[in-house]
Amino acid sequence: MSELRKIPGWSAEFGWDMPGSLNMARQALSQPYEAVALIDVTGAERRDITYADLSAMVDGLARYLLTRVQAGDRVGVLLSQSPWCAAAHLAIWKIGAISVPLFKLFKRDALASRAGDAGVRFVLTDAEGAALLGDLAEAVMVDQAGLTGGAVPFADTSPDTPAVLIYTSGTTGSPKGALHGHRVLTGHLPGVSISHDHLRPGDCLWTPADWAWIGGLFDVLMPGLALGVPVVAARLDKFTPEACADLINRAGVRNVFFPPTALRMLKAAGQDLPGLRSVASGGEPLGAEMLAWGREAFGLTINEFYGQTECNMTVSSCGVDFPAQPGCIGKPVPGHEVAVIDGQGNPTLEEGDVAVRRGSASMMLEYWNRPDATAEKFHGDWLITGDRGVWEGDYLRFVGREDDVITSAGYRIGPAEIEDCLLTHPAVATVGVVGKPDELRTEIVKAYVVLKPGFAPAEKDLQDWVKDRLAHYSYPREIEFLQVLPMTVTGKVIRKELKRRAAAEQEAEK
Numbered sequence: 408m409s410e411l412r413k414i415p416g417w418s419a420e421f422g423w424d425m426p427g428s429l430n431m432a433r434q435a436l437s438q439p440y441e442a443v444a445l446i447d448v449t450g451a452e453r454r455d456i457t458y459a460d461l462s463a464m465v466d467g468l469a470r471y472l473l474t475r476v477q478a479g480d481r482v483g484v485l486l487s488q489s490p491w492c493a494a495a496h497l498a499i500w501k502i503g504a505i506s507v508p509l510f511k512l513f514k515r516d517a518l519a520s521r522a523g524d525a526g527v528r529f530v531l532t533d534a535e536g537a538a539l540l541g542d543l544a545e546a547v548m549v550d551q552a553g554l555t556g557g558a559v560p561f562a563d564t565s566p567d568t569p570a571v572l573i574y575t576s577g578t579t580g581s582p583k584g585a586l587h588g589h590r591v592l593t594g595h596l597p598g599v600s601i602s603h604d605h606l607r608p609g610d611c612l613w614t615p616a617d618w619a620w621i622g623g624l625f626d627v628l629m630p631g632l633a634l635g636v637p638v639v640a641a642r643l644d645k646f647t648p649e650a651c652a653d654l655i656n657r658a659g660v661r662n663v664f665f666p667p668t669a670l671r672m673l674k675a676a677g678q679d680l681p682g683l684r685s686v687a688s689g690g691e692p693l694g695a696e697m698l699a700w701g702r703e704a705f706g707l708t709i710n711e712f713y714g715q716t717e718c719n720m721t722v723s724s725c726g727v728d729f730p731a732q733p734g735c736i737g738k739p740v741p742g743h744e745v746a747v748i749d750g751q752g753n754p755t756l757e758e759g760d761v762a763v764r765r766g767s768a769s770m771m772l773e774y775w776n777r778p779d780a781t782a783e784k785f786h787g788d789w790l791i792t793g794d795r796g797v798w799e800g801d802y803l804r805f806v807g808r809e810d811d812v813i814t815s816a817g818y819r820i821g822p823a824e825i826e827d828c829l830l831t832h833p834a835v836a837t838v839g840v841v842g843k844p845d846e847l848r849t850e851i852v853k854a855y856v857v858l859k860p861g862f863a864p865a866e867k868d869l870q871d872w873v874k875d876r877l878a879h880y881s882y883p884r885e886i887e888f889l890q891v892l893p894m895t896v897t898g899k900v901i902r903k904e905l906k907r908r909a910a911a912e913q914e915a916e917k
Contacts, residue, residue: 423742423768429589430561431570432501435632436462444632446611448658449489449642456490456640461497461632464490467553468498468531474554475529478503478562481572483522483530483544484619485509488640491549492618493628495531500570500589503562507572507584510619511536519543521574525584525775566590566768572775573621575716584775585716592629594769598720598740599630602687602712603662604727606636610684613639613655614664615646621716622689625769627664636662648678655680667691668837668898670701670709675836675859679704687712687723690899692805694827695733711736713805718763718770718790721745722803734824735802743767745803747796752786758806761796762789795821811902813842814849820881822852822902825873829854829883832872834862839892839900843885843909853909854883857892 438444440459447454476482482499484506486492499506507525509518522530522543530536530544537546564570567588574582600606612631616623631638639658643650646669654660662685665673670688673680674697686705689712693701701709708726713736722745724737739745744764746754763770765788773781784790795806806812806821813820822840829838836859842850856869866886873882893904 423590423593423766425566425590425593425768427565428563429566429593430500430503430564431589431592431629432465432497433561434589434592435497435629436465437633438635442635443637445490445493446637446639446658447490448654449487449640453658455637461490461494462558464494464553465497465501466557466559467555468494468549469501469559470554470556471547471552472498472502472504472529473559476502476504479505479569481505481507481525481527483507483509483525483527483532485511485518485530485532485536485540485546486549486618487511487642488618488623489642490640491531491533493632493638493640495549496571496624496629499531500564501559501561503564503568505569505572505586507574508619508624509536510617511539512617513539515539515541515543521582521584524574525572564589566593567772569772571624573624573716583777583780585771586773586775587769588772590768591625592633594742594767595625595630595720596633597742598712598714598723598769599626600634601725601728601740602664602689602710602720602723603685604707604710604725606634606662608635609661610636611639611659611661612636612664613641613658613660613662614666615643615651615669616664616666621714621719622664622666625719626687626689626712646672648673648676652678652680655683661685662687664688665709666898667693667697668894670697671830671837673704674700681706683707685710685726689713692734692736692823692827694823694830696827696831698731698733713737713803714769715792715794716771717784718743718767718792720769721763721767732799732802734827735799735804737803738801739803743769746789747798747803748786748789748791752789756798758795758797760786760809761792761794761803761805762786763792764788765790808902811841813840813852815842815845815851816848816880820852824877825852825854825881825883828873828876829856829869831876832864832869834858834864835869837892837900839902839905840883841902841905841909844913851884852881853885853887853905855887855889855892855905855908857889 445456484495570589614627710724713722721743747759749755843853845851893901
């Protein structure tokens, strides 16, 4: 049994053994000083950053911040994957302030809305980030802000002391800030380790997901540091299968978190990546076709996991512990009580709302300055994810977001299953499925399809493909071919934009 199977914060009864005093920076920097924390390949040469190196960077930034920032202040971090990005968050947490991850691909309005809502006055960044930031807040250059001196003491924080304010991607309304306490890192450790077939010595983590999002920051970077698994810091100006393969070989990556969009790009390019020990994926269900391809391309089973910014890593697959069940996203991770509940808030074996009981260590404290939205997120002791699901034994099947489920002629149809089916067609590169308003059926299933180069199937070919493989009532009655699909910055199809487009088409047809 690997020494990392017994995960800190996870008691023998799989409860959260939280100390009264907990600081995430201490937790992430607790490995031997000589051990490698980060593998920096952002430049031309590979550079190994030890925990001693990283601690010195953190202390230099923390000393500077203490001259200008109080405990509880919000401090932005506008940096790409790099050692300085890791150090910036750790320095903010070390002094008891709250970090606010910001994304380099944001335009001014997106930066302004988040920085303004959080009350950010200072942003740790670099020259590129300072240009993006403009006059929205004071830019503090990380490579110039360090002050020399002794080690900075860790602030006396508790598991529920606010530590990080992460904004949702805004796919279901305006972005909301999910405020997390110092316990959030502990809450991710079981699921992260399980999704990689139990992390062990000799592993090396990487993700193309930016560290400005919970998937990069808490599904890879901080758990890797806390568990003593080196994390690769890389800057890919654009994700391509070739650049991905080169990076994995160059940095000695063994374990990857791939968003589904990246996996689909690898599949479309026919890119094999042998030599990996684990591949995890979350954000959208993959389906049987992608899982089968993963076994061929990687020589292993892709472990799907589930969570959201508000409460992450609550369900996971683990190929070494139990077989994957296509269409299902795994089993509840120990420490997280997950249920499917009905409209009255009672657990049910029928389709219902996926919910997580209060007490999960990765659950947010609240939405920042949004008490009404916080109250709406909960039904009694249950956090309502906004997703629909159903149990298949002890596996959770993801049906779709509550507002994505299609009601057609009395049938409730999840778009994910249809998308998975269409993706098995040799001509389809990617697809988004939504309900289009219909006077007779309430809604009809409509698919927006991006084709692979060189293919031009008829609409009927794709309709028959679904009819032959799924229920007859769930085939897409309309298919529209697009050059690109609307995507979030994290690579998810923005179904609300497709639904808006479908509704406008229906109005025009009247």
